[in-house]
Amino acid sequence: MSSVQEPTGFVRTLEAAGKLMTGLSVVLMIVLALPIVYDALLRALGYPTIWVFETTLYAFIFIGFLGNALAVKRGAHFRVTIIAQLFPRAKPALDMISNVSVLLFALLVISSGIYFAWYSWSNTISSSTLLEVPLWIPNLAIPIGGLGLLLQTIVQMCCGMPEHGEAGD
Amino acid sequence: MDFIHDYGGFIAIFLLFFFMLLSMPVFVAMGLSAFLASLLLEDPFLAFRSFIQISWQGASIFELVALPLFILTGTIMQRTDAGRDLFEVTKAWAGSIPNSLGVATILACGIFAAISGSSIATAATVGLVAIPLLLDEGYGQRRAGGFVAGGGTLGIIIPPSIPLILYGVITETSIGQLFIAGVLPGILMMSLFLLYVVCSRPTVLTRHEVPLAEKLRITRRSIGVILLPPIIIAAIYTGAFTPTEVGALAVVYVAILGFVQRRLDWPKLREAAIVATATTSMLFMLIVFGQFFAHFLTFEQVPQSIAQAIIDNASGLAAVTLMILAYVVMGMFLESAAMLLISIPIFYPVAMQLGMDPLVFGIFACIAMEIAQISPPIGVNLFTIHGISRIKLGRLALGAAPFLLIQITMLYVVYFFPELVLWLPDSMK
Amino acid sequence: ERLSISTWGSPKHPQVSQFIPQFEKKLEEKSGGKFRVRSFQGGEMVKQEFVPTAIPQGTVDISLTTMDTWSGRVPEVSILTTPLWNKSMQWTRDNLKPGDPIFDYFDAKFREQGAVVLALFDIGPAVVSTNFPLKTPDDMKGKSVRVYSRGAGQVIQELGGSPVTMGVGDVYSGLQRGTVDGAMGGLGGAVGLKHYEVTDHMLVQNGVIGTLVHGYVMNRDKFERMDPELRKALLEAVAESRDAMQQYLIDIYAKQVDEVRQSGSNVVTIEQNSAEWKVWEDALADFAENARQEYPAGLVKLIAAD
Numbered sequence: 035m036s037s038v039q040e041p042t043g044f045v046r047t048l049e050a051a052g053k054l055m056t057g058l059s060v061v062l063m064i065v066l067a068l069p070i071v072y073d074a075l076l077r078a079l080g081y082p083t084i085w086v087f088e089t090t091l092y093a094f095i096f097i098g099f100l101g102n103a104l105a106v107k108r109g110a111h112f113r114v115t116i117i118a119q120l121f122p123r124a125k126p127a128l129d130m131i132s133n134v135s136v137l138l139f140a141l142l143v144i145s146s147g148i149y150f151a152w153y154s155w156s157n158t159i160s161s162s163t164l165l166e167v168p169l170w171i172p173n174l175a176i177p178i179g180g181l182g183l184l185l186q187t188i189v190q191m192c193c194g195m196p197e198h199g200e201a202g203d
Numbered sequence: 204m205d206f207i208h209d210y211g212g213f214i215a216i217f218l219l220f221f222f223m224l225l226s227m228p229v230f231v232a233m234g235l236s237a238f239l240a241s242l243l244l245e246d247p248f249l250a251f252r253s254f255i256q257i258s259w260q261g262a263s264i265f266e267l268v269a270l271p272l273f274i275l276t277g278t279i280m281q282r283t284d285a286g287r288d289l290f291e292v293t294k295a296w297a298g299s300i301p302n303s304l305g306v307a308t309i310l311a312c313g314i315f316a317a318i319s320g321s322s323i324a325t326a327a328t329v330g331l332v333a334i335p336l337l338l339d340e341g342y343g344q345r346r347a348g349g350f351v352a353g354g355g356t357l358g359i360i361i362p363p364s365i366p367l368i369l370y371g372v373i374t375e376t377s378i379g380q381l382f383i384a385g386v387l388p389g390i391l392m393m394s395l396f397l398l399y400v401v402c403s404r405p406t407v408l409t410r411h412e413v414p415l416a417e418k419l420r421i422t423r424r425s426i427g428v429i430l431l432p433p434i435i436i437a438a439i440y441t442g443a444f445t446p447t448e449v450g451a452l453a454v455v456y457v458a459i460l461g462f463v464q465r466r467l468d469w470p471k472l473r474e475a476a477i478v479a480t481a482t483t484s485m486l487f488m489l490i491v492f493g494q495f496f497a498h499f500l501t502f503e504q505v506p507q508s509i510a511q512a513i514i515d516n517a518s519g520l521a522a523v524t525l526m527i528l529a530y531v532v533m534g535m536f537l538e539s540a541a542m543l544l545i546s547i548p549i550f551y552p553v554a555m556q557l558g559m560d561p562l563v564f565g566i567f568a569c570i571a572m573e574i575a576q577i578s579p580p581i582g583v584n585l586f587t588i589h590g591i592s593r594i595k596l597g598r599l600a601l602g603a604a605p606f607l608l609i610q611i612t613m614l615y616v617v618y619f620f621p622e623l624v625l626w627l628p629d630s631m632k
Numbered sequence: 633e634r635l636s637i638s639t640w641g642s643p644k645h646p647q648v649s650q651f652i653p654q655f656e657k658k659l660e661e662k663s664g665g666k667f668r669v670r671s672f673q674g675g676e677m678v679k680q681e682f683v684p685t686a687i688p689q690g691t692v693d694i695s696l697t698t699m700d701t702w703s704g705r706v707p708e709v710s711i712l713t714t715p716l717w718n719k720s721m722q723w724t725r726d727n728l729k730p731g732d733p734i735f736d737y738f739d740a741k742f743r744e745q746g747a748v749v750l751a752l753f754d755i756g757p758a759v760v761s762t763n764f765p766l767k768t769p770d771d772m773k774g775k776s777v778r779v780y781s782r783g784a785g786q787v788i789q790e791l792g793g794s795p796v797t798m799g800v801g802d803v804y805s806g807l808q809r810g811t812v813d814g815a816m817g818g819l820g821g822a823v824g825l826k827h828y829e830v831t832d833h834m835l836v837q838n839g840v841i842g843t844l845v846h847g848y849v850m851n852r853d854k855f856e857r858m859d860p861e862l863r864k865a866l867l868e869a870v871a872e873s874r875d876a877m878q879q880y881l882i883d884i885y886a887k888q889v890d891e892v893r894q895s896g897s898n899v900v901t902i903e904q905n906s907a908e909w910k911v912w913e914d915a916l917a918d919f920a921e922n923a924r925q926e927y928p929a930g931l932v933k934l935i936a937a938d
């Protein structure tokens with residue numbers, strides 16, 4: 035489990051999906067500040083926009099959920115590893131428990147996220163603001179992010195886990 | 204059935220700690236424990252719908268947008284040698300007082316803290332530059348590492364501050380006011396740190412006599428970075444911009460400054476954004492599912508009953524001491540954001556019952572987070588310094604211990620002298 | 633029967649403080665103690681903007697709500713923020729109850745969405761606290777004004793101002809620092825948060841540019857599955873507490889306006905059907921006409937008829 039193995043074709047596909055999500059969230063991260071600065075300056079001049087507030091919030095939500103693939107890959111999600119440090123022999127079993135719990139949780143996030151987006155879509159719910167954004171669009175960030183969590187964790191289980199906090203691209 | 208209803212919240216707390224011990228990621232432990240406990244109490248489909256409804260409510264909070272912005276500001280600055288610039292400046296001005304390089308280290312941490320919202324970033328940025336020099340001058344590993352680990356905690360009390368953003372979001376307290384509330388306690392804490400560093404033994408008396416002209420030259424060279432902290436604090440203090448807007452302006456400012464100084468290029472910006480995205484996602488998941496956990500506890504009226512029990516049985520001082528003890532113990536094992544998300548829903552009602560102002564308790568909790576970051580065995584600042592310097596964790600923990608004592612003292616100071624926290628934000632009104 | 637009740641905003645606002653304790657007491661009396669109520673304040677369970685999904689999903693059983701936040705699900709509610717809604721608080725007190733055609737119209741729409749309207753009430757016409765003299769619609773041109781809802785934003789836009797979205801907690805400092813030139817919102821909030829400390833003028837418009845209709849709504853499945861006896865007790869308890877709260881809101885409105893006046897703020901009042909009233913009405917005439925076209929004719933007629 036802990037030794038790094040050569041990725042198979044299947045794993046490569048999963049990794050590619052993870053990279054796509056990572057790419058999207060990183061691009062959003064780079065541009066996120068721009069509309070906020072634009073809005074702040076316009077407001078200072080007396081012309082506030084009505085779209086920045088909401089769209090940047092949704093962009094942030096996408097960064098948060100889609101960034102999961104990256105966060106898993108970099109071991110950024112915080113774990114308490116005290117037992118594994120005290121009993122190094124238990125580490126493989128604990129890693130397995132941890133990974134399986136993440137998979138289960140990812141399934142919960144994906145299924146409930148799909149349900150939520152479907153609920154917004156089938157009831158044609160939009161935000162009660164001047165922008166009237168159909169809510170299923172930002173809702174979709176949840177199942178997609180859950181999918182990233184799932185896929186990248188499977189990759190991790192196949193190829194070994196990064197050390198906590200280790201940076202590797 | 205009634206038994207389960209009465210203790211559903213406590214079942215969730217038990218599951219949370221059990222899951223965390225099994226080394227599940229903390230956000231998974233929070234989400235799963237509350238979800239499983241709610242399955243015991245409710246119709247499964249209702250539990251499923253509430254899970255996603257509450258999680259979504261916890262995600263769509265505009266104030267949270269400030270998080271990625273301040274994180275990105277920090278990661279960009281790390282890649283533009285800001286740490287070196289700052290340290291050059293503080294080193295030039297610290298002069299000939301005892302332990303002057305240590306003093307320069309704490310000062311550099313304090314200035315970087317006013318740009319970055321994270322103590323890890325502060326410790327890492329300053330540490331990379333300062334630790335090798337401190338070792339060269341004979342401070343020894345324990346003190347060299349300890350100064351940076353301890354000084355780094357200033358990152359979250361001097362604004363901007365990620366934990367204060369989280370606290371503001373959870374308790375619906377004004378983040379701008381929280382930031383301003385952190386200024387004076389932050390300066391006091393930095394002064395106490397400086398006092399300790401100057402007095403620490405054995406004294407290192409290497410002289411850094413720099414002529415005034417040279418001091419000014421070095422300062423001018425780094426003026427872009429030096430100006431940022433007062434601009435950030437002034438922008439928030441005057442209310443000209445919201446904390447989120449200040450974060451966005453800071454990102455644009457440091458990016459432009461980096462490009463103009465030719466220290467930043469696209470690959471470095473991309474790398475900064477990648478690190479910021481991973482950190483944001485980590486925090487985001489903690490926030491979303493931490494709030495789900497907290498809502499479940501609130502629904503089961505756990506915080507209310509704990510607050511009542513503490514108030515009925517303890518005086519103010521005893522209750523505060525109890526909270527401090529709980530924080531010190533939790534801080535041994537938990538990372539600060541997780542600790543904040545678990546503790547605030549429970550302790551906030553207690554603090555309000557004790558008559559603490561929401562701003563005062565925010566600063567109190569923030570200092571408690573600092574303790575978590577430098578107390579062994581799990582102290583992220585210790586890990587960070589270990590990562591960049593390979594100094595042994597045990598030595599780092601010893602080196603940081605005096606800072607920890609200062610922080611515990613500060614917790615009582617904040618409780619007994621709330622004016623220290625409230626004076627500046629009150630003067631905003 | 634377990635019942636969870638959620639409110640948001642200040643727990644001191646009469647819509648909470650004059651309702652929840654009474655409602656709990658009456659529920660206890662009328663049901664013979666058969667309800668186990670848990671109530672949550674200040675948005676600790678469900679925040680204002682999430683009520684329209686949280687109630688149909690059953691996250692909590694009953695919640696305070698503004699009608700306007702439902703516009704994303706029941707577009708018709710927005711008519712309450714147009715000039716077509718020209719009812720006084722007194723009218724609402726006496727008429728906007730179960731059995732009234734307008735009440736029942738909305739209740740039916742909400743039921744399609746999985747919610748039951750238990751009560752509707754008017755917390756009073758919105759006031760505009762400003763740092764510029766505001767007497768006529770022209771004064772609004774080019775000014776940035778914080779609004780509380782989509783409907784209020786449309787009105788400000790129509791008058792030539794720029795609506796700004798801003799959390800309730802930031803309004804005070806926003807007004808003080810000039811981030812916005814003014815703020816539109818409930819009188820209770822404006823007084824409770826002392827907006828008069830940081831503004832020089834307040835417009836009391838008595839409804840010509842909108843009032844604030846709020847309500848208590850309940851999860852439909854929970855409502856329908858409830859024992860009929862208990863449901864009856866619940867409805868009676870709601871109705872009585874609502875009437876008392878609405879009366880309290882009417883009584884306190886003039887007192888709160890006085891409080892603002894005594895603080896030294898320049899209060900401008902637009903009396904119903906006065907010449908000034910007519911000026912504001914005319915400024916919004918096109919807007920009203922559009923609304924008349926946009927909303928279902930049946931509903932427009934119901935409102936005009938009463």
Ligand code: NA
Binds near residue numbers: 318319321
């Ligand atoms: Na900071």
Ligand code: NA
Binds near residue numbers: 535536574575578583
């Ligand atoms: Na710790």
